[in-house]
Amino acid sequence: MANTELSTLTGDYTIDTAHSTIGFTVRHAMVTNVKGKFLDFSGSLHLDGSDPSASTASIDVKMDSIDTGSADRDGHLKSADFFKIEEFPTMTFRSTSAEALGDDDYRITGDLTILGTTKPITIDLEFNGAAKDPFGNERVGFEGKAQILRSEWGLTWNAALETGGVLISDKIKLNFDISAIRNA
Numbered sequence: 001m002a003n004t005e006l007s008t009l010t011g012d013y014t015i016d017t018a019h020s021t022i023g024f025t026v027r028h029a030m031v032t033n034v035k036g037k038f039l040d041f042s043g044s045l046h047l048d049g050s051d052p053s054a055s056t057a058s059i060d061v062k063m064d065s066i067d068t069g070s071a072d073r074d075g076h077l078k079s080a081d082f083f084k085i086e087e088f089p090t091m092t093f094r095s096t097s098a099e100a101l102g103d104d105d106y107r108i109t110g111d112l113t114i115l116g117t118t119k120p121i122t123i124d125l126e127f128n129g130a131a132k133d134p135f136g137n138e139r140v141g142f143e144g145k146a147q148i149l150r151s152e153w154g155l156t157w158n159a160a161l162e163t164g165g166v167l168i169s170d171k172i173k174l175n176f177d178i179s180a181i182r183n184a
Contacts, residue, residue, distance in 0.1 A: 007050045009049045010047055010050060011182050012045070012183045013140060014042075015042065015044065016139070020176075021037055022037060023035060023176075024037070024173060025175070026169055026171075036067060036069070037067055038091075039066075039067050040064075041061040043059035043180075047140065052106060053098055056098070057094075057098075057110065058092075061090065061092070062090060063078065063083045063089055063090060091113065092111075092113045093110050093112050093113075094113075104126050104128075106126075106142075108144075112153075115153055117152075117153045119148075119152050121148055125176075127140070138181065139180065142177075144174075144176035144178070147173055147174070151170050
């Protein structure tokens with residue numbers, strides 16, 4: 001999309017959580033991937049189509065909304081072994097910079113806070129487009145991905161496997177499908 005068209009998207013947006021996903025993938029038992037997502041989150045975007053570096057993003061995730069398809073696993077993830085949701089109920093992301101990489105590719109860097117620890121992460125984004133929906137809402141869509149090492153946020157619980165290796169990998173792949181609606 002040319003910058004002249006992108007400039008028409010400048011404005012403030014609210015993430016439409018009914019049409020967005022914040023998910024993750026983690027290697028389990030050294031042989032397979034377990035996928036999960038968060039069901040309760042909110043966020044906002046400020047897009048600057050003329051100067052993408054002036055764009056910002058803010059997301060708050062309720063940690064008790066984690067869903068991996070297994071109630072037992074979700075309960076363990078909410079416990080003191082992992083997310084300690086009683087003490088740290090929210091995970092946050094606050095952008096610190098944004099850049100256009102060319103074509104529909106962007107990169108946003110920001111501070112991710114988990115368990116009270118804040119560290120920078122970089123998210124590669126693809127702009128999926130903009131449209132007016134049947135209800136008159138002006139929407140934009142982005143798809144993103146990032147990788148983190150969970151140990152950097154104090155998420156260190158693990159179990160050794162008899163065959164070598166560990167139950168849960170340190171590397172976590174994050175994925176985002178974001179639909180946002182321009183604020184009136």
